[in-house]
Amino acid sequence: MLIPCPHCGLRPSEEFTPKGLAEAPRPVIGGADLPEDATWQDYLHTRTNRAGDTDEYFHHALGCRSWVVVHRNTLTHEVYGATMASEFWAQKNQQPEQETGQ
Amino acid sequence: MRYSALRILMEGLTGNKGWTPTWRDAEPKAEYDVVIVGGGGHGLATAYYLAKVYGITNVAVVEKGWIGGGNVGRNTTIIRSNYMLPGNEPFYEFSMKLWENLEQDFNYNAMVSQRGVLNLYHSDGQRDAYARRGNAMRMYGVDAELLDQDAVRSLYPTLNYDNARFPIQGGLYQARGGTVRHDAVAWGYAKGASEHGVDIIQNCEVTGMDIAGGAITGVQTSRGTIRAKKVAVCVAGSSSKVMSLAGLRLPIESHVLQAFVSEAMKPIIPGVITYGAGHFYLSQSDKGGLVFGGDIDGYNSYAQRGNLPVIEDVCEGGMSLMPSLGRAKVVRSWGGIMDMSMDGSPFIDRTSVDGLYFNGGWCYGGFKATPASGYCYAHLLARDEPHHVATEYRLDRFMRGAMIDEKGVGAQPNLH
Numbered sequence: 001m002l003i004p005c006p007h008c009g010l011r012p013s014e015e016f017t018p019k020g021l022a023e024a025p026r027p028v029i030g031g032a033d034l035p036e037d038a039t040w041q042d043y044l045h046t047r048t049n050r051a052g053d054t055d056e057y058f059h060h061a062l063g064c065r066s067w068v069v070v071h072r073n074t075l076t077h078e079v080y081g082a083t084m085a086s087e088f089w090a091q092k093n094q095q096p097e098q099e100t101g102q
Numbered sequence: 103m104r105y106s107a108l109r110i111l112m113e114g115l116t117g118n119k120g121w122t123p124t125w126r127d128a129e130p131k132a133e134y135d136v137v138i139v140g141g142g143g144h145g146l147a148t149a150y151y152l153a154k155v156y157g158i159t160n161v162a163v164v165e166k167g168w169i170g171g172g173n174v175g176r177n178t179t180i181i182r183s184n185y186m187l188p189g190n191e192p193f194y195e196f197s198m199k200l201w202e203n204l205e206q207d208f209n210y211n212a213m214v215s216q217r218g219v220l221n222l223y224h225s226d227g228q229r230d231a232y233a234r235r236g237n238a239m240r241m242y243g244v245d246a247e248l249l250d251q252d253a254v255r256s257l258y259p260t261l262n263y264d265n266a267r268f269p270i271q272g273g274l275y276q277a278r279g280g281t282v283r284h285d286a287v288a289w290g291y292a293k294g295a296s297e298h299g300v301d302i303i304q305n306c307e308v309t310g311m312d313i314a315g316g317a318i319t320g321v322q323t324s325r326g327t328i329r330a331k332k333v334a335v336c337v338a339g340s341s342s343k344v345m346s347l348a349g350l351r352l353p354i355e356s357h358v359l360q361a362f363v364s365e366a367m368k369p370i371i372p373g374v375i376t377y378g379a380g381h382f383y384l385s386q387s388d389k390g391g392l393v394f395g396g397d398i399d400g401y402n403s404y405a406q407r408g409n410l411p412v413i414e415d416v417c418e419g420g421m422s423l424m425p426s427l428g429r430a431k432v433v434r435s436w437g438g439i440m441d442m443s444m445d446g447s448p449f450i451d452r453t454s455v456d457g458l459y460f461n462g463g464w465c466y467g468g469f470k471a472t473p474a475s476g477y478c479y480a481h482l483l484a485r486d487e488p489h490h491v492a493t494e495y496r497l498d499r500f501m502r503g504a505m506i507d508e509k510g511v512g513a514q515p516n517l518h
Binding site for chain 2: 001012013014017018019020021037038041044045046047048049050051052054056058072074075076077
């Protein structure tokens with residue numbers, strides 16, 4: 001697989017360390033928004049784990065060391081694109097009904 | 103049909119005309135007491151023990167493809183019970199005890215071969231960790247022996263002892279571990295279940311779950327609606343897909359694990375070896391091919407194939423453990439989809455839907471667990487309480503902080 005790192009361009013997947021599915025943003029911690037145990041447990045441990053189009057965190061460990069979210073297909077291993085993890089949820093929230101990477 | 107040496111002799115003398123199919127390929131009926139979704143090793147074992155031990159015979163096993171066509175036919179056939187944690191070790195030892203008597207029990211040759219499993223260690227710290235694990239095993243009455251380098255050398259003279267970057271210091275040995283003919287496990291359980299009246303229905307994909315008032319009433323399949331008092335999902339690899347039909351999400355990600363076979367050669371590997379300085383394990387099949395594998399690819403996948411970097415990594419592990427491997431050609435590689443759970447341990451549990459049960463999350467340790475998984479799942483289905491060796495395999499264990507994390511890496515499925 002080749003992954004288009006937003007910083008480095010097209011790089012081989014061996015340079016990246018996969019972290020897992022990016023299905024939901026991290027619950028906000030602190031103040032009145034302290035997550036309920038159930039919210040936190042759901043974020044940490046529960047996945048929809050859809051077959052097909054998926055967003056997944058990768059760390060470009062042997063490159064620019066950025067965290068990126070790779071948009072890819074888990075049935076075909078096709079890679080559609082990648083977004084900086086720092087920008088991913090803000091972008092996704094602007095288009096809540098759209099699947100990213102299609 | 104009962105298989106025996108006498109039967110083979112008699113059939114040989116009479117032109118082999120008396121053999122009948124090993125199990126009955128059934129048509130779906132309208133209703134069953136229990137519908138088991140998934141005709142792999144675990145599903146067929148569940149049906150077998152439900153019928154044989156718990157007396158529930160109005161059972162169907164529905165399978166999307168053909169029985170034994172999933173992970174029970176794609177693994178590397180290793181059995182062992184060398185776990186450490188209290189939630190795991192009694193379960194896997196129960197499984198080992200069932201393996202030891204399996205062929206007599208279901209009257210089918212599954213080629214159970216207790217040829218010994220050896221986990222190599224390459225540092226003082228690793229030796230201490232294995233000593234601890236071995237002690238934990240022995241406290242549960244499981245055989246474990248810590249071998250020094252000389253003892254390992256006498257078992258496996260061909261490994262790289264003198265020139266390795268991480269020299270082999272010794273190993274933790276479980277002599278009762280070994281290998282089993284994996285397809286025959288599916289066929290043997292199918293035979294046993296079928297003889298007890300279980301319907302095995304192939305080419306029957308579950309496409310929907312009928313739920314009314316919070317309770318399951320049946321399943322929609324590609325061969326029509328089947329009503330059921332209880333539905334037991336047992337489809338590791340596709341668990342999230344099937345359970346989503348009931349609107350449930352699971353503590354599971356799907357990953358691809360690759361395995362490899364070399365060309366056949368004379369016997370050089372008498373048992374099973376795992377390399378401790380990388381992720382590589384090796385055994386030799388009775389046909390002579392070296393069967394080996396390593397890490398999962400690491401990214402989420404539902405494709406039953408992996409990528410070259412992991413193939414390279416596995417082969418590098420093999421070469422550093424046993425350089426003579428480089429003379430052998432790899433003739434086949436394939437991939438299987440693993441339910442990677444959040445703590446590396448499985449689930450055998452009820453769900454929030456009445457009458458819907460779940461068995462999955464086996465990571466890449468499902469094959470060795472097949473008999474105990476079936477037995478404990480059958481117990482749960484029959485009695486509505488967990489079997490005493492499977493009490494920890496609950497879906498709510500993360501909420502309770504009761505993870506069973508053998509590796510201690512946390513909620514990181516691709517590291518288990």
